[in-house]
Amino acid sequence: MFALALSSLRHRTAVFVAAFLALFFGAALVMSFGSLTDTALGAGVDAASEETLVIMGSVVGGWSLLLVVFAVTSTVTLGVRQRTKEIALLKSAGAVPGQLTRMILAEVLVLALVGAALAVPLGTAGGNLVLGLLQDSGQVEAGIAHSFGAVALGQGFGITLLSAAGAALITARRVTRMRVTESMGEAAAPRARMTGWRVGAGLLFLAGAASLAVLTVTLGKGAGFEAQQYAGTADILFALGLACFAPVIVRRLPLPGFGTAGALARETLRARSAPLAAALTPVVLFIGMGVGTLYMQDLDGEASAGLLPEEGQRTIETLNYVVTGMVSLFLCIMLINTLVASTAARTREFAQYRLAGATPGQVQRMAVLEGLAVTVAGVVLGTLASLVTILPFSYARTGTWTPDLDPFIYPATVALTAAVVLATSLLATRRALAVPVVSAVAV
Amino acid sequence: MTVSGGAHSRGMTNTEALRLDEVRKVHGADGNQVVALAGVTLSLPAGTFTAVMGPSGSGKSTLLQCAAGLERPTGGRVFVAGHEMKGDETELTKFRREHIGFVFQHFNLLPALTVLQNVTLPLRLAGRRVDEARAAEVLRAVGLGDRLSHRPQELSGGQQQRVAIARALVASPSVIFADEPTGALDTRSARAVLALLQQAVRTYGQTLVMVTHDPVAAAHADSVLFLADGRLVGRMIDPTAEAVAERLTHLGDELVRKGA
Numbered sequence: 001m002f003a004l005a006l007s008s009l010r011h012r013t014a015v016f017v018a019a020f021l022a023l024f025f026g027a028a029l030v031m032s033f034g035s036l037t038d039t040a041l042g043a044g045v046d047a048a049s050e051e052t053l054v055i056m057g058s059v060v061g062g063w064s065l066l067l068v069v070f071a072v073t074s075t076v077t078l079g080v081r082q083r084t085k086e087i088a089l090l091k092s093a094g095a096v097p098g099q100l101t102r103m104i105l106a107e108v109l110v111l112a113l114v115g116a117a118l119a120v121p122l123g124t125a126g127g128n129l130v131l132g133l134l135q136d137s138g139q140v141e142a143g144i145a146h147s148f149g150a151v152a153l154g155q156g157f158g159i160t161l162l163s164a165a166g167a168a169l170i171t172a173r174r175v176t177r178m179r180v181t182e183s184m185g186e187a188a189a190p191r192a193r194m195t196g197w198r199v200g201a202g203l204l205f206l207a208g209a210a211s212l213a214v215l216t217v218t219l220g221k222g223a224g225f226e227a228q229q230y231a232g233t234a235d236i237l238f239a240l241g242l243a244c245f246a247p248v249i250v251r252r253l254p255l256p257g258f259g260t261a262g263a264l265a266r267e268t269l270r271a272r273s274a275p276l277a278a279a280l281t282p283v284v285l286f287i288g289m290g291v292g293t294l295y296m297q298d299l300d301g302e303a304s305a306g307l308l309p310e311e312g313q314r315t316i317e318t319l320n321y322v323v324t325g326m327v328s329l330f331l332c333i334m335l336i337n338t339l340v341a342s343t344a345a346r347t348r349e350f351a352q353y354r355l356a357g358a359t360p361g362q363v364q365r366m367a368v369l370e371g372l373a374v375t376v377a378g379v380v381l382g383t384l385a386s387l388v389t390i391l392p393f394s395y396a397r398t399g400t401w402t403p404d405l406d407p408f409i410y411p412a413t414v415a416l417t418a419a420v421v422l423a424t425s426l427l428a429t430r431r432a433l434a435v436p437v438v439s440a441v442a443v
Numbered sequence: 444m445t446v447s448g449g450a451h452s453r454g455m456t457n458t459e460a461l462r463l464d465e466v467r468k469v470h471g472a473d474g475n476q477v478v479a480l481a482g483v484t485l486s487l488p489a490g491t492f493t494a495v496m497g498p499s500g501s502g503k504s505t506l507l508q509c510a511a512g513l514e515r516p517t518g519g520r521v522f523v524a525g526h527e528m529k530g531d532e533t534e535l536t537k538f539r540r541e542h543i544g545f546v547f548q549h550f551n552l553l554p555a556l557t558v559l560q561n562v563t564l565p566l567r568l569a570g571r572r573v574d575e576a577r578a579a580e581v582l583r584a585v586g587l588g589d590r591l592s593h594r595p596q597e598l599s600g601g602q603q604q605r606v607a608i609a610r611a612l613v614a615s616p617s618v619i620f621a622d623e624p625t626g627a628l629d630t631r632s633a634r635a636v637l638a639l640l641q642q643a644v645r646t647y648g649q650t651l652v653m654v655t656h657d658p659v660a661a662a663h664a665d666s667v668l669f670l671a672d673g674r675l676v677g678r679m680i681d682p683t684a685e686a687v688a689e690r691l692t693h694l695g696d697e698l699v700r701k702g703a
Binding site for chain 1: 533555569596
């Protein structure tokens with residue numbers, strides 16, 4: 001079964017590359033912040049430096065961990081679902097669900113181990129970068145050497161292996177227990193499902209975000225920049241909560257007009273909701289976290305203009321920018337990743353449209369319109385999530401619920417997201433269309 | 444079939460539906476070339492049902508793909524209903540949706556669309572008026588009147604193939620190409636599909652070209668073209684399964700003798 005698992009890694013390249021990249025960059029992100037805790041634990045670190053490093057390592061490390069779990073879960077799930085048909089064939093050849101689950105688990109674990117091992121140099125570099133920034137701004141003593149140790153390795157390997165294995169087990173259980181005919185249908189039109197755990201996790205995240213918003217306006221009121229410790233995570237939790245409901249949202253996305261291509265895109269949103277729901281998640285997180293954190297920092301800067309920065313304020317500022325940068329990069333890669341993998345899996349479907357008389361241009365328009373619908377939905381939900389950070393923080397820090405916000409940050413973030421989604425769907429669709437129609441439909 | 448008003452006069456006239464002029468197809472790069480079609484010339488009148496047969500590797504699939512505009516011939520010309528097939532991919536697509544219908548071994552229906560949407564898809568893509576009532580009527584005629592809002596994957600193979608046939612019929616193309624249409628079906632479904640294809644020619648006056656390796660399927664056609672080594676090597680009018688099978692066997696013998 002293990003040999004079979006390895007040979008199956010060689011097929012379905014796009015989705016494996018996607019899962020691999022999620023594991024690789026996810027592990028690197030977690031290791032970067034984990035190594036700051038390792039550094040704090042080293043000998044000869046003074047108390048102030050230690051505190052800064054521990055905050056960085058645990059707070060930021062903590063929620064980048066959440067994002068990585070989400071990203072890994074979503075790509076691994078997509079990968080296992082894309083193989084529904086192959087699994088059905090193996091079942092009809094006599095494989096029992098237990099064997100198939102072990103096969104899928106073996107594959108995913110190999111992928112996670114390799115991804116995490118290769119991520120060590122990048123994680124070291126990332127940790128070094130953040131430490132260097134902290135030292136440059138004088139928040140950590142210059143002499144402290146970066147250390148990459150047990151915490152970085154433990155978190156990096158632990159999180160990727162556990163979330164990958166968890167996602168593989170949950171999805172594999174469902175896929176391998178389907179009847180053969182049922183899974184053939186599922187392979188043809190993968191529908192996103194609102195499972196119980198999605199509803200539960202979603203409500204939990206939303207409740208967490210709401211309580212942080214309340215804490216921001218109560219405990220955070222008058223606490224100066226320290227209100228960020230409540231406000232800063234509210235947008236991320238709210239975005240994660242909304243992302244949990246992506247399956248129901250994608251199926252109901254309004255997409256008016258646009259002729260035949262628009263009508264076909266609407267059908268796809270309803271019938272093939274799983275891959276599009278997977279693409280919606282990073283958009284919501286990217287907008288929610290990016291816009292929320294940048295405006296929070298902007299408001300904080302305005303509120304303390306002319307005053308000497310308080311102790312710790314600069315740490316938080318560096319933290320906000322560096323971390324927003326690193327996490328946004330990670331989410332951006334995830335977004336491209338998901339779109340490329342789910343488009344590559346549609347090569348045959350695109351060829352079938354071509355055989356029914358669609359010109360290459362019509363197929364392109366359809367795919368780009370789907371991307372557009374996902375972008376608009378992601379921007380709306382992400383904006384909602386960012387407001388859960390921005391408005392309470394504005395009230396706590398400046399006393400008003402209606403702050404004057406910088407007019408460029410928001411449109412720039414939205415434009416960047418739209419550009420990434422549309423360019424990726426355009427290029428990925430063009431690649432899928434480059435396969436000759438006759439060979440794309442050959443079974 | 445009980446479709447009224449669907450029959451076309453095309454079948455009654457004796458115009459030419461498909462003409463191939465010295466069509467050649469060579470696969471592979473210099474030094475490693477394989478000749479799939481070595482100059483095929485043929486002409487099929489409108490309203491006829493022609494089967495194309497030959498041993499595997501004889502070039503019958505390539506012939507269908509070149510004639511249907513899915514592959515570009517290396518040399519020669521293809522005319523459908525008097526129009527030459529040429530141009531870039533977009534022009535070829537527009538030509539195909541105007542003139543050509545397809546029925547494939549593996550159906551190639553869109554899983555995201557319902558049965559009715561699959562049938563009207565070519566019309567929508569071509570920007571033509573979609574007459575849903577007529578599409579539903581054709582679906583009823585192929586025995587799927589109660590399956591309009593099902594998705595293809597909820598149907599049996601035979602039912603999916605009947606949807607594909609309905610899709611080809613609704614656009615009333617100049618020629619329908621069927622590539623091993625019964626290859627993935629059980630005997631009973633295969634017989635139903637062949638009867639339906641036959642009726643498409645008799646009732647609707649459609650022109651049909653079917654590639655098959657099955658003598659029983661070929662016997663449903665008006666005539667059979669035999670292909671070997673990329674060349675047309677014979678023709679049989681009013682074929683029977685036995686005669687076709689015998690001819691195929693001897694085709695093998697001839698090839699072996701020629702090779703020896």
